[in-house]
Amino acid sequence: MSALAAPDLSHEQRLREEERARIARDLHDDLGAQLTGIGMALGLLREQLAREQHAALPQADYAQQLLDQAREGMERLIDDLHPPVVEFGLADALRWQCRHFSRQTALECHVQCPDTPSVQEPFVVVSLLRILREALANVARHAQAGKVEVSLAVGEELILEVADDGIGLPPQDAGLDQQRRSEGHGLANMRMRAAALGGSLMLEARPGGGSLLSVHLPVAH
Template structure:
């Protein structure tokens, strides 16, 4: 029995290490792809827009030609916006270059505008100081929490709270919808849409933290993640 327990423990450690490698590689690939979309496709589309503008200025006063040029310009703008949105979904570079507070605040604000909801965001006065992988996990949890809000019937408000202290950093996303949290039990049946949450839970565990999804006593779902800060070097 002791040997079996040791083997099971070693196996669990190996799987945990493998998951950590997979998610880190996944993040790096998403980041690299977003950069490629920005540097290659984005710059090419911008150049095409400039060239089209120059050609339009030289067009004869032929209305059908000018209408066609206007259609091409609108199409290019649509492609540019779609490219920008794909980049943002792959990797939020504001987290890397502007910090956690700016990235979180803008994401919540954009979500409120898109879905016509009331969204409140409480952030610490100072920019949290933690490794990049912590910020990535917190951002993914925020994205998941906001995504959950749209799935909860009757949700009109969402509160996002980021608490930062010396020992840990905690993010909470709460909505007032009628669809409560279903938890993160290991035996959650397949096909219930919990795989995104399961992955986030495992990512939190890799950093020594914990992710919970529950129902608030007053109604609505509460998604929380707590990550202990690593010892100072």
């Protein structure tokens, strides 16, 4: 297994990630179990009200809708705190994210992680997963692409690349260097996540068309 030698991957960052994972687990196990119990009780109540054609049935149905919304909210919160897929390690988490993206957008998304050593450090996996999510969201929103290629390689350094075959970067930005390119929150956040791991991030136009986003992180063996 390969460990990342990110200089800023401090004890504090590790602790914070562990704490977020613990809160996510507690939310799932405590609140999640309680919501399941309420859902079962409510289901029985609605069945009974329906059998009796009771006037209170619409209120019970409304309570069920509120419960479903509360569960969705809890799941979003858990995912925000610590995406469950992080536990699979980096390569599988990236593959999962790409499958999810393909299903959501109907865009082709291929992943290549040939012989990649396993990276399990939760802070690293979460950071790269969030970078990939934003990169894919940008492809879906801006690129008009037909296909996305995601690749991960871990050698002297870790390199994550997201290449699309879309329209490329806006013309007014094409000649600017990375720091002067007009950016929304997405690129700034991605760059900050890479920097927090001692690495860097670039977004550039591909010579054959489309864009290439690449993340380079230091690795210790």
